[in-house]
């Protein structure tokens with residue numbers, strides 16, 4: 403499973419609709435049928451976030467909307483939802499355009515690029531600038547970036563490795579603890595500064611600070627009608643953890659797949675050239691780039707960045723004809739369904755046309771779970787899809803990337819997002835940007 407997570411996950415459905423696997427010392431059931439996965443995702447009261455894996459996540463990134471249990475979730479979700487309002491998304495799209503242009507501007511003809519690292523830098527800068535419109539000074543921004551990278555590098559591994567290992571005074575553990583503490587201090591000081599300033603700066607942090615839960619009086623759930631400082635800290639960390647390497651991984655896999663599929667690349671280039679005309683990608687152009695969106699969806703199906711999450715049953719329940727006692731770990735493993743034989747034609751083939759609306763409509767619920775589903779579906783799905791589409795269009799519009807020697811595209815299992823180990827690609831120029839493009 404750790405050596406070749408996708409082959410392992412893809413083979414599970416051959417063994418049944420609900421398959422038991424071992425995650426370290428814990429036995430977990432994996433739904434491999436879309437109906438069963440859909441039930442797990444949508445019945446989040448019975449299949450709750452909890453148990454040993456989530457205890458470990460909470461001890462690191464806190465109890466934000468992505469890790470809190472069912473009884474706290476609805477309130478938290480109502481409070482973070484305004485952060486992703488379409489009007490705010492338009493502003494974040496401006497940041498996405500700028501970062502996509504900056505990334506493609508800095509490359510030179512004939513250069514070898516470590517694609518995931520480059521995209522990760524752009525995606526992390528995008529999420530940081532969307533969270534904090536306030537210009538962080540260069541030192542603070544670099545500090546944030548370094549701490550986030552250190553935390554993300556180890557977060558998933560810490561979910562599944564024994565706790566005793568994490569307590570040893572090893573350099574990696576010390577680095578991790580230091581990064582968590584630095585992030586906490588950095589976020590706390592920004593929250594204090596925003597509270598003093600009192601104005602809405604149009605960014606995610608302002609939205610979190612000003613959010614009010616209008617239904618709070620009717621709720622038996624704990625917590626007030628707004629987020630306190632600790633909760634805001636936990637939401638910010640959740641966004642940083644959820645919103646950077648997932649996008650970088652999705653676009654990296656898309657570029658890898660396109661390099662292997664010249665017809666799809668040629669079609670994508672035609673679409674991007676027709677819409678962008680060799681100029682920079684713009685947020686408003688996403689609806690005109692349907693094939694680019696299909697390529698991203700297909701990359702997410704074959705290589706879902708969030709490939710392994712867990713739930714724990716809160717009561718005795720039946721799933722796929724099996725009785726599960728309370729406390730059973732259930733693994734939400736999207737590739738076990740995404741690569742299921744019989745659900746998709748040639749499930750291992752890269753076929754962006756699966757996502758033509760008339761074909762996608764015929765898929766059952768639960769067939770595509772790269773963003774999860776139900777009440778706990780990714781809050782940043784539109785953000786992530788917009789950003790991935792813009793990044794891919796920006797790269798493909800200007801550069802032809804070809805895989806270079808020294809690549810190792812085996813997916814890393816224990817990273818926060820399923821990503822290639824090292825995807826090296828050589829750049830060749832397609833369109834040089836004009837000075838006028840640069841100013842617009």
Ligand code: HEM
Nearest residue numbers: 467468644645648649708711772773774778780781782786
């Ligand atoms: C292509 C990019 C992305 C993918 C594939 C992705 C995937 C996911 C998945 C699978 C979940 C559900 C996990 C579970 O059910 O256990 C999730 C949750 C979440 N994601 Fe994303 N995500 C992406 C981008 C983003 C971005 C850009 C943000 C924010 C800026 C974000 C914020 C969140 C949050 C807050 C949650 C928790 C939602 C809740 O529990 O209510 N994600 N994401």
